[in-house]
Every structure is written in C-alpha cells, then in structure tokens.
Amino acid sequence: MKKPADLKSAGFFDLERPLLLSRKYPFAETIIDSKWIRWHRKARLADPRFSRRKGELSLKKLQLGCSRCCMDFQSSLPLTSQMTPLRSLVPEGHAVATMPITDLAGYVLEVLMSADQMERGVWNRRNFCIQAEREYAQPGQTADGAVGTACSAAWSWLEANGFIAKHPEQDNDWYVPTRQGEALRDHQALRQFMTSEQLPETFLHPELLQHVRPLFFQSRFETAVFEAFKSLEVSIRTAANLGHDLIGVQLASRAFHPEEGPLTDMTAERGERVALMSLMTGAIGSYKNPSSHRRVAIEAKEARDMIMLASHLLKIVDSRRCSDISTLAT
Template identity: 85%
Template sequence: MTPLRALIPESNAVAGMQTADLAGCVLEVLMSAGPMERGVWNRRNFCMQTGREYAPPGQPDDDAVGIACSSAWSWLEANGFIARHPEQDNEWYLPTRQGEALRDHQALRQFMTSEQLPEAFLHPELLLHVRPLFFQSRFETAVFEAFKALEVSIRTAANLGHDLVGVPLASRAFHPEDGPLTDMNAERGERVALMSLMTGAIGSYKNPSSHRRVEIEAKEARDMIILASHLLKIVDARRPQ
C-alpha cells in the first residue's frame, strides 16, 4: 500500500487540509493495496500507522494526522466510497463500486466538481465552454466566459451591433419600451425588472473580471454560472422565430 506521506509529505499539510480533499488522498492510498488487501481495510490500524509515518523518530504518533485521517475516513463512508465489511466487525471496510470507479484523489475531486455543477443545470453553450474550466478550478475564467456567452447571445438575438457592449447592450436589448427582446405583453414593472436583472448580472459578474483579477470560490462561481445559464435560457426564449 502506498504511504500517505508519498502523496502529502508534510504532517501540517495533512492536518490542515479540507476533509474532502484529504479523503481523496486516503482513498488513493487504500486503493493502492493489492487485491487481497483491498477488502480488509482497518480504520484503526490505518489511522495509527499513518500517524507513525509522520512522527519524528522516537516520538509518539502524530495525533493531528490520525484525527485528520479518521475524519477523512468518515467522509468516505458517509459519501458512499467505502463501506463496512458485511462479514467483519465495525473496524473493517471495503470499497464500494463508486470507490472502485474513482480510485484516486484527482478522480474524486473531478467527481465532486461534477456534482457541484450538474450537467442538467447548464445551457448547452456553458456545458461546452464553461463547465470544463470549472472542472480545472479556473473559477474566475469560467464565470467571465459564462457572462461573455450571455452578452454574445443577447447581441445576436437582438440583432444589435458591436458598438454596444456589456450593460449598455443589455439595457438596449431589454429596454422596457422598445427593446427587441422585451415582451411587451408583460406588465411594465416586470419589463423593467428583467432589464435590471440582465444589466445587473453582466455589470456585477462579467465586467469586474474584464478589468482586474477577481478571487472567486467554487461555490460562488457555481451560483454565478447557474445564474448565467438561467439568463441565457431567457434570451433563447425571446429570440425572433
């Protein structure tokens, strides 16, 4: 079995990792065992042995590492990647089909990312050009590309020229009185609200990334991309037949 230290050399890095990230590395270590060992993982033995790996010679086991590994083990069990052995006591585990399918920390990370941004939520344009960037953890670029796709879609659907960009473009396309993408059968307040939604989204989420580096976390990027997808679908519905 590959030691965890081969993947994460420093004990403080193990103790400080997010549980889900460490869980991927623990899964990779467990899956590196040979076929005969793969169905007889022991939680207590693994956590104690890993604590010893990081302890200085002659010093007690690294308790922080052991606790972090125990938490990661619990995460793997709770999320269905490992399960208690049906014929052994509660300390013995084996991989589930889901655990067998993923095997290493990179595959687990991609799986988690996929779950955070489900395919069914996304407009086809974002599925093709934005979701891969999200998978690569390029969250700022993914958000920028999502709202650039929205801007391009608005321009095309409204048949407007390249002299209008960003907020002015969305304002013209969804102007409550004569916007080419405005539903004149809707109540005026709703027309104004939709224009404000389009301009606010582009102004808030596309424009800052155009002018400076913006730090965006995964969950925040996911919400922004899903909003862009929703707005793209509105634009599609307003395209002239």
C-alpha cells in the first residue's frame, strides 16, 4: 500500500477531474488526510451505491446529496503540475496585473491548453487564480491579489468570447475548452485571430485583400494604409481613363469633378456630386500623401478604420466606371 507521501509525489493530489479516486491506487481513500476521510464518509452515506472496489467515483454519483462536498474538496486541490506555469510565459507579476485583458487571455488559454488530455477536460477558475497569485508571490509575502483579479478578468473574457465554456454537467466555476479554444491553443494564435477579426476579410475590397491585409497582420500599419490609398488612386486613374500626369488630389478632383468628371454621376444632385469629390480628394490627401513624404505613427485601430474607408471608396469607384456612368446618363 502506498504511503501518503508517495501518493503526493506520484501526483495523486494534483487531480482536478470529476474522477477523484485513481485505479492506480484502489485503496487510496483509506490513507489520505482527515479531510479526504471526512469527505469519503459523506460520500458513502449520501450514495449507498458507492463501491470501494471500483476505486473511482464520478460526480454524477454524488449528485444525490454530496456534490457540494465534492466540489469543495476538489476546489481545495492545487492545479495540476503538468500545466505550464503562467510565470514561465509572463515572468513579472506587474506585467500580468497591467497587461491588456485580450493579451493576458491568450496566455491564460495557453496555460490551460498545456495540460494533458485528461486534465484539460475540467478547469476551475478559483484554482487557477489562486495558483497564479502563489506563483508571483514574493518569499515571505502574501499572494498578489492584483494578479488573481487580472487572471479572473482574462478568464471572463475567454468565456464571453467563446473560447471556454462552463462544464455542462457541473456547477460553480468548472470549465471546458470550446472547439474555438481547442483550435487556437496559445497566445500567438489568439492574437492573430483577434487581429483578423479587427479587419474582416468579408468587409474588404478584393484589391486590399491581396496587397494590404497581409501588411496589417504584420503590424506594418503605416505601409498598409499607404498601399490601401495607393490602390484607390490607381483604381481611379484606370476607371476614369486618365493619364499619369495627374496624381493624388488632382487626379481625384479631375475624375470626380461635379460638372465634367468621367466618374461623376450626373443624375445625382449637385451638392452630392461636390461632396463625393471632396470625400475622394480629402481621403487621398489626408491618408496617402503624408505617408509618402514622412514617417507617420499609426495605431492598429486607426489603421483599420483608414483601410476600411479605402475599401469603401474603391467600391464606389468600381460602380462609377465610365461605361456605368454613361449607361446611367442615358
């Protein structure tokens, strides 16, 4: 018979699954600490079908009256040691506490998915946050509550965005990975996924899908914006059949001139024709010209909005080609 110390070293106390007893230690319930023995007695009283010979007990059998006791016992166990420590991914506790929730959520997901297949089936929010606090606690000091709060917020974000879900057969804070969570697995994949969601493929003009979207994913935001509006300028020149002597604002002004522009819809009210010309010239002048002359610092959200505007304007150009405009005029 194994001694309690041997069981600890073998990982018995690291179990965080509905199966609380191990086939490997069929008589383990008789030699663990008093807390386990008290739980074991409650389990036997609550469910007469409990069999010591089977060496395992699922939570389903405890739902007759001792499921709450079982949950309390499981929550007191530490996280499995087979999981990658959060501190190995983010060394500083201050970084965890101040990191954007979306970034920290990626690291939390990576830690959770690092568990083996059996451990991955059930995760506990409380256990995870307490373990994270202990990892970053300094010797002789109490656990860092800011780390636990940040991890709890990241956990909530993962749940709200469909990467983890509450266990369908258990209460409290027990979770399982969703198919989306299984597919991503680590912080880099989650970051790339979130970036793609910021610039959805279905919203972009085909020209930008090929030349601009890859640059955005590489975080080359200034170059991505420049290429987007350069594509707009090229599209305007081609659609209006204008020469290379006109560039930038002059090209857009000529193509969408309210009275004689080749891409102007003369059936529209004059004020609308002037407004569209101003929109085209203003977009090119504001977003393409500065990047072509100097370095411009652009954040991801700002770049996304600019690229989406370029995509919209490209679609307008496609609808205003000379053949289409002549058809409308007649």
